[in-house]
Amino acid sequence: MIPLSGSPARVAALALACALAASTSACGGSDSNDTAVPDSITQVMKKPMYQGSTWALRVVDLNSGDVIYDMNSNAQVYIASVRKVFSVGAALDQYGAQHQFQTPVYRLGTVDASGTLNGNLVLVASGDLAMGGRTNPDGTLAFTNFDHNEANNLGNAQITAPDPLAGYDSLAAQVAASGIKRINGEVVIDDRLFQPFDFRGEFDLRPIFVNDDVVDTIIGQGSAGSLSPVDYRPKSSAFTVQSTLMTGAAGTAANITVTPEEPACFGTLPCGGVLGGSIPADYVPPIVPSFPVIRTFRITQPSNYARTVLIDALARAGVTVTANAVESNPVQLLPAKNAYSADTRVAQLTSQPWAQYTKWILKVSYNIGADTSLMLFGVANNGSTTLATALAAENATLSSSPFNVPMNQTHFIDGSGGGETTATPLAVIAMLRAMSGRAAFPAYVDSMPFLGVDGSLASTTDFESDPTLAGAKGKVYAKTGTYVAGTENANGQQQITLKGQALAGYIDAKSGRRLAFALVVNNVPIGDVPDIINVFNDEGTIAANIWKLQ
Numbered sequence: 001m002i003p004l005s006g007s008p009a010r011v012a013a014l015a016l017a018c019a020l021a022a023s024t025s026a027c028g029g030s031d032s033n034d035t036a037v038p039d040s041i042t043q044v045m046k047k048p049m050y051q052g053s054t055w056a057l058r059v060v061d062l063n064s065g066d067v068i069y070d071m072n073s074n075a076q077v078y079i080a081s082v083r084k085v086f087s088v089g090a091a092l093d094q095y096g097a098q099h100q101f102q103t104p105v106y107r108l109g110t111v112d113a114s115g116t117l118n119g120n121l122v123l124v125a126s127g128d129l130a131m132g133g134r135t136n137p138d139g140t141l142a143f144t145n146f147d148h149n150e151a152n153n154l155g156n157a158q159i160t161a162p163d164p165l166a167g168y169d170s171l172a173a174q175v176a177a178s179g180i181k182r183i184n185g186e187v188v189i190d191d192r193l194f195q196p197f198d199f200r201g202e203f204d205l206r207p208i209f210v211n212d213d214v215v216d217t218i219i220g221q222g223s224a225g226s227l228s229p230v231d232y233r234p235k236s237s238a239f240t241v242q243s244t245l246m247t248g249a250a251g252t253a254a255n256i257t258v259t260p261e262e263p264a265c266f267g268t269l270p271c272g273g274v275l276g277g278s279i280p281a282d283y284v285p286p287i288v289p290s291f292p293v294i295r296t297f298r299i300t301q302p303s304n305y306a307r308t309v310l311i312d313a314l315a316r317a318g319v320t321v322t323a324n325a326v327e328s329n330p331v332q333l334l335p336a337k338n339a340y341s342a343d344t345r346v347a348q349l350t351s352q353p354w355a356q357y358t359k360w361i362l363k364v365s366y367n368i369g370a371d372t373s374l375m376l377f378g379v380a381n382n383g384s385t386t387l388a389t390a391l392a393a394e395n396a397t398l399s400s401s402p403f404n405v406p407m408n409q410t411h412f413i414d415g416s417g418g419g420e421t422t423a424t425p426l427a428v429i430a431m432l433r434a435m436s437g438r439a440a441f442p443a444y445v446d447s448m449p450f451l452g453v454d455g456s457l458a459s460t461t462d463f464e465s466d467p468t469l470a471g472a473k474g475k476v477y478a479k480t481g482t483y484v485a486g487t488e489n490a491n492g493q494q495q496i497t498l499k500g501q502a503l504a505g506y507i508d509a510k511s512g513r514r515l516a517f518a519l520v521v522n523n524v525p526i527g528d529v530p531d532i533i534n535v536f537n538d539e540g541t542i543a544a545n546i547w548k549l550q
Helices: 008-021 038-043 080-095 148-154 166-177 302-316 354-366 367-382 387-399 425-435 441-447 467-472 529-549
Strands: 054-061 069-072 104-113 118-125 189-190 196-197 203-205 214-219 230-233 240-243 245-246 255-259 274-282 291-300 343-351 478-488 495-510 513-525
Touching: 038 080, 038 343, 038 529, 054 425, 054 467, 080 367, 080 387, 080 425, 080 478, 080 495, 104 166, 104 291, 148 166, 148 291, 166 302, 166 425, 189 245, 189 302, 196 367, 203 367, 214 274, 274 291, 354 367, 354 441, 367 387, 387 478, 425 495, 467 529, 478 529, 495 529, 513 529
Parallel strands: 118 189, 240 274, 245 274
Antiparallel strands: 054 069, 054 513, 104 118, 104 343, 196 203, 214 230, 214 291, 255 274, 478 495, 495 513
16 A cells, blocks of 8 residues: 655555554544544644644444544545445445355366366356465464565564465365366366456456465574575465575674565466575564564466466376466356356355455455455446446445445545545444444454454554553454555655554443544654554554543
8 A cells, every 4th residue: 555655665664564553543633623532532643743644533422323522524534444344344245244155166078987077177266265275173264463465565474374275175176076087178267257457556356366366485593604494385386486595694684585576477387486685593573573484475367376276286186187287377268157057066165154254354454355355246236347347336335225325525446445545534434333234243343453452453552551441452343544655745855654544443432332433644754664553553542542431
């Protein structure tokens, strides 16, 4: 979410830090309604770092709609990833919390007595974000508070324990169990569920996924003067990782390079990336201050990559494929869309309930997940298959009954809150209140980060410094959002500005009543990551004060 000039590494680190540090606020200054906001809150907003910044706040009783606090609530402010409360909420309402996606595999041809399929094998992508690659032993979806999708920008992350290829191995085993031992033809990924679209300049997003469209590199702690221990996952014929990363002397500078970060070679050979640079022997990683250190390569051709992964899985299951494992996905061999016959299905992967996915998306602010949610909503709502038509379908649905959200007070360019995403706190509150009347509301609340507990709010507030706020822990359920960009100050010098930090969701107040709130601050000059974290923490403190005062 950060269009900017200046040092790309510095800007990226700041931006990603925001994504995880996510508490948000928006524009505001003095307002005739400011006196309605208690002094314990306005004192936070008046800190020197916010001189020239704008705050906006709206707090209402969820049931009655009575306004409790209001400041600049009709201002159009940058809300960043708080946009996800709309896209993920709409998709959750459309599908229902218990909906499960089915990803089938069909044979196009006949299987002879020897087990040879004379024809092609087709996997029909359903938009299943996990594809069995995040399944915990208890069947839930695994996620971490510092997601690997943000590793390169934040400087570190945590990877989940499950095997990212588990779903593909399951499909391959089912194909083998159907009696197919050899495929005398092609393997194709049918990725036509929706039209691919540009994801933040990195790649064209499609409805097929392997490991969230990244390859993880996992860096261990080494000894000075030696190569650092490096592993990567998932391993496939499609992409390999080489490492020249050295462990330097204690006290030297860390410089980890990922080349190229967005490889364009998927579907051809050779295809790989190089992890390079140097890391000191006494290195303490940021964000997650322990080893391993995580870096990622973007899978820029998801269908080509998934095709190879499936062929590799078939080989492990004992199924031979005569086609080359690494090549471009041969979509020209596909039949008419949706023309598959049920009696030719040879495998199927069933996802976890959709509520598990919304929890993952909102807890860690998973941008690709939110953009895919918007597309899945469009497909189910009225057959929309492009980003523009999915946005239009969402706007029409949320504008009308039973939602009645003033969507004319929003400006959305995708489903995740990228770029110049804006909304008024009034519109945000309207969405939060509308969801409270829907059947999926319990799952919606449960999907939000919990203050001081998990996701992007896991470590937002220092409750020890003010024990009177400790009761707010686990009682604030809110989505965070951060937008960092480069700006020019009055002297013509480039500086980094926190254009938008936002936080919106629900509070089970000390009094026992449930509140809906939207808090935003816009245009905060920042110097480095700690400044962003300070803003993030201030918003957490404001939310905790709302809990205490109400």
